[in-house]
Amino acid sequence: MASGSSEVEEEEQERVMLRDRPEWADVTPVPQDDGPCPVVPINYTEEFAEVMDYFRAVYLADERSPRALSLTAEAIHFNAGNYTVWHFRRLLLELLKVDLHEELEFIERIAAKNSKNYQIWHHRRRVAEKLGPDARNAELQFTKKVLSVDAKHYHAWSHRQWALQALGGWEDELDYCSELLEQDIFNNSAWNQRYFVITRSPFVGGLKAMRESEVLYTIKAIEAYPENESSWKYLRGLYKGETTSWVNDPQVSSICLKILSSKSNYLFALSTLLDLICHGYQPNQDFRDAIEALKIPDLDSQDLDIASMICSILEKIDPIRVNYWIWRKSRLPHVAQ
Amino acid sequence: MVTVCNVSFMAMFTFKMGELVTDKHVKYILSVEKRKDDFESVVMEHLRMNGAYWGLTALDLMGKLDVVDVNEVVSWVMSCQHDSGGFGGNVGHDPHILYTLSAVQVLALFDKMDLIDADKVTNYIVGLQNEDGSFSGDMWGEVDTRFSYIAICCLSIIHRLDKINVEKAVKYIISCKNMDGGFGCTPGGESHAGQIFCCVGALALTGSLDLVNKDLLGWWLCERQVKSGGLNGRPEKLPDVCYSWWVLSSLIMIDRVHWISREKLIKFILDCQDKEKGGISDRPDDAVDVFHTYFGVAGLSLLEYPGLKPIDPAYALPVDVVNRIFFKK
Numbered sequence: 001m002a003s004g005s006s007e008v009e010e011e012e013q014e015r016v017m018l019r020d021r022p023e024w025a026d027v028t029p030v031p032q033d034d035g036p037c038p039v040v041p042i043n044y045t046e047e048f049a050e051v052m053d054y055f056r057a058v059y060l061a062d063e064r065s066p067r068a069l070s071l072t073a074e075a076i077h078f079n080a081g082n083y084t085v086w087h088f089r090r091l092l093l094e095l096l097k098v099d100l101h102e103e104l105e106f107i108e109r110i111a112a113k114n115s116k117n118y119q120i121w122h123h124r125r126r127v128a129e130k131l132g133p134d135a136r137n138a139e140l141q142f143t144k145k146v147l148s149v150d151a152k153h154y155h156a157w158s159h160r161q162w163a164l165q166a167l168g169g170w171e172d173e174l175d176y177c178s179e180l181l182e183q184d185i186f187n188n189s190a191w192n193q194r195y196f197v198i199t200r201s202p203f204v205g206g207l208k209a210m211r212e213s214e215v216l217y218t219i220k221a222i223e224a225y226p227e228n229e230s231s232w233k234y235l236r237g238l239y240k241g242e243t244t245s246w247v248n249d250p251q252v253s254s255i256c257l258k259i260l261s262s263k264s265n266y267l268f269a270l271s272t273l274l275d276l277i278c279h280g281y282q283p284n285q286d287f288r289d290a291i292e293a294l295k296i297p298d299l300d301s302q303d304l305d306i307a308s309m310i311c312s313i314l315e316k317i318d319p320i321r322v323n324y325w326i327w328r329k330s331r332l333p334h335v336a337q
Numbered sequence: 338m339v340t341v342c343n344v345s346f347m348a349m350f351t352f353k354m355g356e357l358v359t360d361k362h363v364k365y366i367l368s369v370e371k372r373k374d375d376f377e378s379v380v381m382e383h384l385r386m387n388g389a390y391w392g393l394t395a396l397d398l399m400g401k402l403d404v405v406d407v408n409e410v411v412s413w414v415m416s417c418q419h420d421s422g423g424f425g426g427n428v429g430h431d432p433h434i435l436y437t438l439s440a441v442q443v444l445a446l447f448d449k450m451d452l453i454d455a456d457k458v459t460n461y462i463v464g465l466q467n468e469d470g471s472f473s474g475d476m477w478g479e480v481d482t483r484f485s486y487i488a489i490c491c492l493s494i495i496h497r498l499d500k501i502n503v504e505k506a507v508k509y510i511i512s513c514k515n516m517d518g519g520f521g522c523t524p525g526g527e528s529h530a531g532q533i534f535c536c537v538g539a540l541a542l543t544g545s546l547d548l549v550n551k552d553l554l555g556w557w558l559c560e561r562q563v564k565s566g567g568l569n570g571r572p573e574k575l576p577d578v579c580y581s582w583w584v585l586s587s588l589i590m591i592d593r594v595h596w597i598s599r600e601k602l603i604k605f606i607l608d609c610q611d612k613e614k615g616g617i618s619d620r621p622d623d624a625v626d627v628f629h630t631y632f633g634v635a636g637l638s639l640l641e642y643p644g645l646k647p648i649d650p651a652y653a654l655p656v657d658v659v660n661r662i663f664f665k666k
Contacts, residue, residue: 048379048380052382059429060429079380081380081381081384082382083426083430083431084431087431090477126477126478152571154529157526157527158521158522161525161526162523186572186573187573189571192526193527199525229560230573233517236516237517240516320566320597321596321597323595324596327596
C-alpha cells in the first residue's frame, strides 16, 4: 500500500482483463458459437464477453481447478442467471472441498443484487442441504434479510418453507408472521406462511387446535382493515373441511354484520355473508337492516330475498366483476324469505 | 349518415379500445433476435431458447412467422440438444427441462416435428420424474410445479404422455393446491398466478380438471383484476402484462373467463405498448422486452383481439399448430 493513499475497496480496484493475467496465459478463450467475436464499444460488455469466452474454454476442457472456481465467481458476478456456470461451480465445490459456509456468504453477496433469480436460490439450497442442520440459522437469517427488503419475495418464502421442513426452526415462525403482518397486514405471503405453520409445524397442535386463537387474531385483522382479501380468505381456511363449523360459528357471521354496520369497506363482508347463506346460514333481521342502511341507489326493490339483494349490491360496487356476481345470483338456492 | 354506416367493425373496435401496432412489434422482435452484441443479449444468452419461443410464437400469432429463416433457427435449435435428449438454453449450455419444452415448441411452430427423436426426449423427461410424482428441472434436482407442467406439455406434444406416471404426477400437483383454490410451487407454497397456470395446464392436459374447484379458483383468478384493468399475480401486488397470459389462460381452461372485464384488460395491455419503437412492457411506460411482448400478444389473442391467430391456452401454441400436431397424418 503506497503511503498516504487510502484503502481501496475491492470493487473499485482496476479490473485486469483475463488476457492480461499471467496465470491465464496458457488458455485460449472460446468465443460464442453463433457469430463472430463482436467488436463492441461498451467496455463492460467486452469484459463480460471475455469472461464468458474463458469460461467456455475451461468448461469444454472440463478443467476443475481453483482458478476455474474463481472464474465462475467472476462469471456469476456479471450474470447470475447463467445456469451452466452455476452447475460447473457446484462440480468444482465438490471436488475442491470448498468450505460451504464461505459459499453461503458468496451466495449472499450475489443475491444482494440479483435476488429474483432461480439459479441463486437453487444453488443456495444445494449448499445448505450439504451443510444440513448446521445451516438452519443461516438459512432463516438469510431469508429474513431478503424479506426485510421485499416481504413478498416468492423465492425467499419458498426457500424458507424448505428450510423449516428440512432443517427445523419452527418455534419462532408464527411470531415472525405476526411481526410481518404488523408491518403490512395486507401481506398475502405472510398470511400464507401463517397457514403453513399452523397446518404443518410439528410444534403446533394442528389446524383444529389452533383455530380458536387464530380466529381471534384474524377477526382483529379484519376489523382493522375489512378490505383485506387475505384475512377473509384465511378466516375461511381455518375451517377447512368443516364448513358447518364455519357456518355456525357466531364469530364469523357477527364480523360480517359488524363491518356491514360500519358502512365502510364492506365488499368482502357482503361476499362472505353470501357464501354463508349459500351454505345454509339464515341471517336475522339485523342483517337485513344493516344492508338496507347501506342505501345503495337504484337497487332493484323486487329483490326480496337477502341473497339476491347482496348479489345486486355486489354487481354495483364491484362492477369489474359484474359477470361473476350475476353468475352467483343465478346459482342461489331458492330459499323462501 | 352514409359515412357512419360504412365504418368497418375494425375501425370501430380500434377507436374504442386503442390499436395494436403489429408491424412495430414484429420489427422489435426481429431486432432482438438479430442483436448479439449488446449487454442485454449477452446476459440473456443462456435462455435464448426461451427467447426464441417467445419471439417466434408472438410472430406466428401476428401472422409473420415467414419473415424468419426457418433453416437457420431449426439447425440452431437442434445444435442445443444433448445426448441425454434434453436441450440447453443455447449452444454450450447444459440441458434443462425448461429449454427442452421451448425447443419442441419452436420445432412445432415450424412443422419440423419429424426432426425430434421422441424416444430420446421422452427418456430425458421420464428420468426427471421423482418418487412423489413431482419433476426436477434437471439433474440438479430443483422441484417446482412449473416442471410438472413442462414435462406433461412436452410429452403430450410428442405423443408420449403415457411414459410417465401420470397418476403420481397429478397427485403431486393436487398436493400443491391451497385452501384459496390456487396452487403454489411446492406443497404449502403461496398461490401464484404463474404456478396456477402450470398446475391447471398440467391438469387440463391429463384430463384431470375435475380435481380443480373451478368456482373457487375462478373467483381467486378474477380477483386479480385491478382498477386499471390489468391483472396481478397475487393479492395486493401490482398488475403486470404477463399475468394477462397466466391468469387468462387459467380462466379459459376452467371456463370462467367471462368473470373478468375483457375491455378493461385489452385497454391495459394496449397501454403497455411502446407505440414508437415496438414491443410491450410489464406495465405502461416501462421498458419493453420480448417476454412481455409475447405475453401481451398472447393475452390479446386469448381475448380474441382482431387480427391475431387464436392460441391454445394449455399448449401455449397457436391453435393451428396444435391441430397439426394432433390431426396431421
